[in-house]
Amino acid sequence: MFSDKKLEALSYIAFIAFIFILPLFMDEFWLSRFAKYLVFGMCGVAISLSWGYAGILNLGQGMFFGIGAYSIAFSLKLAGSDKAGGSTPIPDFMLLNAEPNAPPELGQIVTGSWIWVPFQSQWFGFAMGLLVPGVFAGLVAYILGRSRVSGVYVAIITLSLTLLGRLLLVDQQQVTGGFNGITNMGYFDLFGLELDPYFKNTYYVIAICLTVVLLGLRWLVSTKAGLILQGIRDNQNRARYLGYSVSAYQVFFFVISAIVAGLAGVLYVIVSEFASPTFLDITFSVTMVVWAAVGGRTSLLGACIGAILLNYVGATLSETESLLYAWQLLIGVIFLAIVLWLPNGLAGLATDLVRKLSGRKGTAT
Amino acid sequence: MMLSGHDLKLVERVNMIQSSANFVVENLEVSFNGFKAVDGMNLKIYDGELRVLLGANGAGKTTLMDLISGRTKSTGGKVLLNGKNITNWEEHLIAREGIGRKFQIPNVFRELTVRQNFLIADCRQTGVFSNVLKGIGRTLPENVQYAVELTELGDVLDREAAILSHGQTQWLEIGMLLVQNPQLILLDEPTAGMTAQETQKTAEIITRLKGQHTILVVEHDMGFVRAICERITVMHQGRNLAEGTVKEIENSEAVKAAYLGSGGIGHA
Numbered sequence: 081m082f083s084d085k086k087l088e089a090l091s092y093i094a095f096i097a098f099i100f101i102l103p104l105f106m107d108e109f110w111l112s113r114f115a116k117y118l119v120f121g122m123c124g125v126a127i128s129l130s131w132g133y134a135g136i137l138n139l140g141q142g143m144f145f146g147i148g149a150y151s152i153a154f155s156l157k158l159a160g161s162d163k164a165g166g167s168t169p170i171p172d173f174m175l176l177n178a179e180p181n182a183p184p185e186l187g188q189i190v191t192g193s194w195i196w197v198p199f200q201s202q203w204f205g206f207a208m209g210l211l212v213p214g215v216f217a218g219l220v221a222y223i224l225g226r227s228r229v230s231g232v233y234v235a236i237i238t239l240s241l242t243l244l245g246r247l248l249l250v251d252q253q254q255v256t257g258g259f260n261g262i263t264n265m266g267y268f269d270l271f272g273l274e275l276d277p278y279f280k281n282t283y284y285v286i287a288i289c290l291t292v293v294l295l296g297l298r299w300l301v302s303t304k305a306g307l308i309l310q311g312i313r314d315n316q317n318r319a320r321y322l323g324y325s326v327s328a329y330q331v332f333f334f335v336i337s338a339i340v341a342g343l344a345g346v347l348y349v350i351v352s353e354f355a356s357p358t359f360l361d362i363t364f365s366v367t368m369v370v371w372a373a374v375g376g377r378t379s380l381l382g383a384c385i386g387a388i389l390l391n392y393v394g395a396t397l398s399e400t401e402s403l404l405y406a407w408q409l410l411i412g413v414i415f416l417a418i419v420l421w422l423p424n425g426l427a428g429l430a431t432d433l434v435r436k437l438s439g440r441k442g443t444a445t
Numbered sequence: 446m447m448l449s450g451h452d453l454k455l456v457e458r459v460n461m462i463q464s465s466a467n468f469v470v471e472n473l474e475v476s477f478n479g480f481k482a483v484d485g486m487n488l489k490i491y492d493g494e495l496r497v498l499l500g501a502n503g504a505g506k507t508t509l510m511d512l513i514s515g516r517t518k519s520t521g522g523k524v525l526l527n528g529k530n531i532t533n534w535e536e537h538l539i540a541r542e543g544i545g546r547k548f549q550i551p552n553v554f555r556e557l558t559v560r561q562n563f564l565i566a567d568c569r570q571t572g573v574f575s576n577v578l579k580g581i582g583r584t585l586p587e588n589v590q591y592a593v594e595l596t597e598l599g600d601v602l603d604r605e606a607a608i609l610s611h612g613q614t615q616w617l618e619i620g621m622l623l624v625q626n627p628q629l630i631l632l633d634e635p636t637a638g639m640t641a642q643e644t645q646k647t648a649e650i651i652t653r654l655k656g657q658h659t660i661l662v663v664e665h666d667m668g669f670v671r672a673i674c675e676r677i678t679v680m681h682q683g684r685n686l687a688e689g690t691v692k693e694i695e696n697s698e699a700v701k702a703a704y705l706g707s708g709g710i711g712h713a
Contacts, residue, residue: 304564305576307557311565314554321514322568322625323540332573 087434091381092298099287108278113395115283115351117388118290122344124371124387125293125380130337131369132377133301134330135313136221137231140238142365143245144213144338146357148345150249150256151212152268153355154196155205158186159266168200172264177254190254202268209346210339217338218331225327230316239362246360261356268350277351286347290384293340297380300336309333374418375425382427389426390414467492468629468659473512473522473532474683482508484683486522490629495651495660497670499694500680501704506663507549509680510631513661514546515539526629541571545627549634549663551614555607559598559617562606563589566621589624595650596620612643619650630654632662636669648672679703 099118103111123145130138161169166184178189187194199205220241224234249256256262267274275282300306309329312319316326349355358364368387375386390411397407422429466489473486483505490496500506511517513524515536524532531539540546554562567589570576585593593599596616601609606617615635622630635651636644644666651673654660664670670677670691677694679686681703687694694700 300577302581303577304579304581305573307561307581308565308576310557311554311561314556315552317516317536318552318554319565320536321540321546322566322621323537323571324568325537325571328573 084431084435087431088381091430092294095381095385096291096294099290100284103280103283108280111280111283112277112351114392115277115286116348117391118283118286119344119348119351120368120371120387120391121384122290122293122347123341123368124375124383124385125290125297126337126340126344127368127372128375128377128380128383129297129301129340130334131372132379132383133306133309133313134333134337136330136334137235137369138238138334138337139235139362139365139369140220140242141337141341141368142360143238143242144217144341145345145348145364145368146242146245146249146355146359147213147216148209148342149349149355149359150262150345151199151209151342152202152205152346152349153262153265154199155202156265156268156349156353157262158196158200159202159269160264161266164189168197171196171257171262173257173260173262174254192252192255195255206268206346210342213338213342213345214335218335221331221334222327225330239365242360242365243362246357249357249360256357257355259357261354261358263354265349265353275350277353282351286351289343289347293343294380294384297336297340301380305329305332370415373425374415376422376427376429378424379427382425382430386426466490467527468661469523469525470509470513471523471525473509473519473524475508475512475517475519475521481683483512483519486680486683487685488678490659490661492659493656495655495662495673495675497674497677498661498663498680499665499670499677500686504680505683506680507633508683510546510633510661510663513539514544514631537571540568540625540627543628544631545622545625545629546631547615547618547622547633547635549637551611551618553606553614553618553621555605557606558603559606559609560585560602562617562621563592563602563624566592566624568625588626592620592623595623595653597646612639612646615639615643615647616650619647623654627658629659629661632660632664634663634665636664636666644669645672 102114106114123141127138127141130136130141157171158169161171164170164175164184166186168186170184170186170189174189174193182189186200187197199208220238224237229237250258253259267276269275270285273281275285301309308319308324312324312326312329319326345359371387371390372383373386374390375384376382393414394407394411397403397410400407403410418425424431468490470486470488473483474481475483486505486509498506498509508517512519515534515538518533522532523530526542526544529542531542534542554565557565563585564581567586570579593602596619598613598617598620601613606614609617619632619635632651636647639647648669651660651662655673662673674691676688677691678688679694679697679700686703687697687699689697
């Protein structure tokens with residue numbers, strides 16, 4: 081007989097083994113693609129934590145992803161830029177935006193460019209990519225929790241904040257690269273190992289990150305705090321009358337979820353070598369929610385696999401000539417079918433199947 | 446004369462009962478758009494006492510419970526627990542101070558299993574970080590085991606709370622209160638919707654709680670009240686109308702006047 085717990089442990093082992101064996105069977109092109117899918121998988125995990133476990137439907141995950149992406153992009157852009165006569169490297173788009181007589185120093189060349197100065201250290205960029213989403217998410221969740229905003233209003237507010245962030249990015253072109261985003265970057269230097277997106281090492285680094293995030297969060301939700309969080313999702317009032325501060329728990333897990341999304345943003349830039357305001361589009365944030373819904377929002381691994389699977393299927397379909405125009409429709413149909421018939425997504429389907437099979441075995445013998 | 450240890454304890458206990466009304470409501474009031482649902486309510490409950498709150502629909506009983514537990518903010522008056530003014534605190538802070546509540550409509554974590562419900566109710570530590578460092582063991586803590594035995598929910602521990610019977614759900618909530626172990630327990634119609642048998646079992650559970658906790662219970666079922674009760678407080682139009690033993694209340698002129706035509710509280 082398979083208990084649910086055993087099934088879960090086996091799925092985790094199988095998944096982790098799968099992502100580490102994959103490089104043996106794939107060329108660099110597909111491996112780099114799959115590295116991106118793993119990053120999206122991490123986004124799915126973050127959504128599952130905030131939506132599935134904390135019950136906060138966050139349509140602003142793209143903002144946290146975007147902040148992470150831009151933080152590391154600043155650093156990597158500087159790593160790939162040359163000096164323009166001064167003592168610091170200057171990104172090319174800043175030179176285009178600069179006044180004719182602006183001093184060729186990073187801190188002064190355009191208004192607001194001083195913000196780039198500390199990003200000359202890539203570890204600073206990396207740290208900010210996790211820290212800023214965390215602090216920002218904490219602030220947002222605290223304010224929403226204080227005023228007991230919940231449900232669909234949280235979705236609307238987080239979505240609006242994301243669009244506001246996008247507006248800011250596009251508007252402050254001289255420091256952010258505007259619509260074009262940031263491209264032409266250097267590589268991240270991991271203790272002497274250059275993370276070229278088409279190298280196996282980069283894939284492994286991302287696979288390790290995903291594994292750590294998955295297992296770490298799986299542990300976190302299995303603690304008493306994780307159980308209390310699920311209680312809060314289920315019945316806030318009951319939790320309050322037991323003495324738990326609903327907002328404290330929601331803020332904590334929302335922050336963790338945002339940090340994971342920030343990390344995903346950082347890794348995405350490392351593997352794709354660009355950052356763009358499209359990360360803060362409505363579509364991207366909503367797409368992430370769809371990944372989690374398809375995979376199963378109440379299962380961290382399910383949401384992760386959902387993200388990877390949908391991206392893989394999407395890429396394959398979109399490259400099939402006969403489906404060139406219909407592939408998005410197909411994805412939509414898959415989504416609808418799952419929402420209608422599988423409320424717990426693919427993870428729920430897997431659990432049910434195993435339960436049924438083992439149940440049949442039990443009666444047969 | 447020398448007093449033995451036992452006598453001393455008795456003396457202490459008598460003194461304590463005489464001196465300490467550890468839960469006090471003073472001139473409490475709340476108005477909803479000008480309507481005073483609770484209007485100058487006064488109440489003193491002694492440590493370990495079981496007090497029944499009676500009153501017709503709209504007398505303000507549930508609102509009083511809402512005010513005490515922080516769900517509704519009062520517009521005047523005070524609530525004191527152990528001399529501490531806890532009026533209008535946030536719900537979770539009042540709960541931490543030692544007040545637990547059972548709602549009229551069963552209020553449990555329906556999507557979670559009975560076991561998980563009990564575990565969450567074990568809330569000696571409420572902070573996020575102290576609970577992050579706490580794993581969930583296979584064996585239930587002693588206080589949880591005790592509550593499971595008392596409520597006889599041992600067989601359904603791994604079922605979702607949503608599929609329990611009405612009576613079981615009510616007992617689960619009472620059991621969770623036991624685990625929470627608050628000084629003062631507020632019970633809002635614990636036998637509502639129960640069969641006679643279920644009511645009897647509930648009366649047994651509540652009687653077991655007597656003495657270890659201070660209990661304030663809203664209840665209409667007079668048989669049930671007679672089975673569990675020491676003193677009754679009758680609420681009328683948001684105020685404390687009368688207080689006394691079951692007999693005193695049944696013979697009270699004020700109560701009769703308030704319920705005129707309905708034949709006394711037995712038919713309220």
